Amino acid sequence: MNLSAQTSKQNIFDLTLEELGINLEQAGFQKFRAKQIYHWLYTHYETNFDAMNNLPKDLKIYLNEYFTSQNISINKKEQSQDGSIKYLFATQDNLTYEAVFLKMKEDKFTLCLSSQIGCKVGCSFCLTAKGGFVRNLTAGEIVYQVVAIKKDQNLPNNKAINIVYMGMGEPLDNLANVTQCIHILSELDGLNISVRRQTISTSGIAPKIKKLGMLNLGVQLAISLHAVSDELRTQLIPINKAYNIQAIIDEIAAFPIDSRKRIMFEYLMIDGINDSLENAKKLVALLNKIKAKVNLIYFNPHEGSPYQRPQREKVEAFREFLLKKGLFCTIRESKGLDISAACGQLREREINQKGEI
Numbered sequence: 001m002n003l004s005a006q007t008s009k010q011n012i013f014d015l016t017l018e019e020l021g022i023n024l025e026q027a028g029f030q031k032f033r034a035k036q037i038y039h040w041l042y043t044h045y046e047t048n049f050d051a052m053n054n055l056p057k058d059l060k061i062y063l064n065e066y067f068t069s070q071n072i073s074i075n076k077k078e079q080s081q082d083g084s085i086k087y088l089f090a091t092q093d094n095l096t097y098e099a100v101f102l103k104m105k106e107d108k109f110t111l112c113l114s115s116q117i118g119c120k121v122g123c124s125f126c127l128t129a130k131g132g133f134v135r136n137l138t139a140g141e142i143v144y145q146v147v148a149i150k151k152d153q154n155l156p157n158n159k160a161i162n163i164v165y166m167g168m169g170e171p172l173d174n175l176a177n178v179t180q181c182i183h184i185l186s187e188l189d190g191l192n193i194s195v196r197r198q199t200i201s202t203s204g205i206a207p208k209i210k211k212l213g214m215l216n217l218g219v220q221l222a223i224s225l226h227a228v229s230d231e232l233r234t235q236l237i238p239i240n241k242a243y244n245i246q247a248i249i250d251e252i253a254a255f256p257i258d259s260r261k262r263i264m265f266e267y268l269m270i271d272g273i274n275d276s277l278e279n280a281k282k283l284v285a286l287l288n289k290i291k292a293k294v295n296l297i298y299f300n301p302h303e304g305s306p307y308q309r310p311q312r313e314k315v316e317a318f319r320e321f322l323l324k325k326g327l328f329c330t331i332r333e334s335k336g337l338d339i340s341a342a343c344g345q346l347r348e349r350e351i352n353q354k355g356e357i
């Protein structure tokens, strides 16, 4: 279990149901009380222990003394014309991080979660990278993004949502806390978000892909590929120098996946950089032996960025080529262009205006 930063009380959202039950038992309470507390937290989104009216008074006193459930808050919220909403969270140690609520087709929702404040990976197209790395989010700080947004959106507990660990940070660089979060989110007596609905998106740290595979969590995996040559990929994602494209492909080949699923390869389309049919051809050759799906993403330009959004015709031609060659492929529109929905943009703007809160 992981203690929240800067507080002597433990964030209750850090704990799995089992851990909470053991904690209560050791303190002299009945283990089943943990289920009741989980029910309040994850079904009613109730964070005030005193309002949990089926708990005995001495348990409420114990919870108030040793736990906190309110040390993170929504600091800002911006809604896009396309329905996506970006949330800025504030931690108790006065830092901020983001999550995005994406409305997909047919009443389907996806939450894009942050796993770190800042990031060490340093991708050249990413605003989060500019501010450097600050710290890992605790499991509870990751989990809370889901609780707060479901509550804010009035989404009932049983409304299925998809989770992608694709916000600020490299999730495999904070694997222990992300793993703990996956266990908490998938708890049947809690939010009950199946591991199959949870996707870890990584910049491709090959040894950590291996480690994730060995944990065999059952989550989906997405790789931010973005280039078909090591030269370009190193420009875009500098850690490619340490773990090049072939090293990633080798790890993917050994990664355990659900037989009905495919490994997702994210390919950020950047005007004039990687959007030619020559690139598409190389991509087909590269993924030849992998059960893959490619997601083409329009680059979402931000101030000061050297890159531009690609032309629609080129993205569509790229996709057509992949499909003709038998490679599964979708195009993801940039959601929230009017609200700085790309990774790190809202936080960056807030810091520029006010400094870190």
Ligand code: SF4
Pocket: 118, 119, 120, 121, 122, 123, 126, 127, 128, 129, 167, 168, 169, 170, 203, 343
């Ligand atoms: S794109 Fe992701 S991995 Fe790359 S620097 Fe930004 S947050 Fe880190």
